[in-house]
Amino acid sequence: MNRIKLLRKKKGMSQEELAGALNIHQTAVSQWETGKTSPDMSVIPALSEFFNVTSDYLLGISLHKKEPTPRDGMAQEILDMLEKVPDEKLPKFMTLLQTAIDATT
Numbered sequence: 408m409n410r411i412k413l414l415r416k417k418k419g420m421s422q423e424e425l426a427g428a429l430n431i432h433q434t435a436v437s438q439w440e441t442g443k444t445s446p447d448m449s450v451i452p453a454l455s456e457f458f459n460v461t462s463d464y465l466l467g468i469s470l471h472k473k474e475p476t477p478r479d480g481m482a483q484e485i486l487d488m489l490e491k492v493p494d495e496k497l498p499k500f501m502t503l504l505q506t507a508i509d510a511t512t
Contacts, residue, residue, distance in 0.1 A: 409439070409440055409442065409467075410460075410464065410465055410466075410467060411436070411439050411440055411446070411454065411465065414458040414465075415436075415440075418458075422437055422440070425457075428457060429450065429453055429454065431450065451465065451466070460472045460473060461473060485504075
């Protein structure tokens with residue numbers, strides 16, 4: 408199954424609904440999904456934005472749906488730290504984290 412079809416089905420949309428959202432004809436969506444044609448380059452940015460994925464992911468060039476951001480790495484670091492905190496110290500950890508967040512806002 409191609410990614411456009413996968414993403415469309417994940418949103419619970421019909422081909423007609425996707426076509427309407429992009430202001431294109433339903434047969435274009437059908438042809439993309441069956442591999443008869445590929446989306447026109449002018450439609451790729453709208454498709455990527457609509458599905459919130461990168462154009463590389465949409466076209467099968469990349470396995471990553473979104474470009475990683477510095478925040479993604481930091482979030483993982485925080486989760487890794489959290490894993491090391493003993494259960495009885497979690498409330499204190501959360502208080503310290505909230506204090507740090509409050510100090511930066």
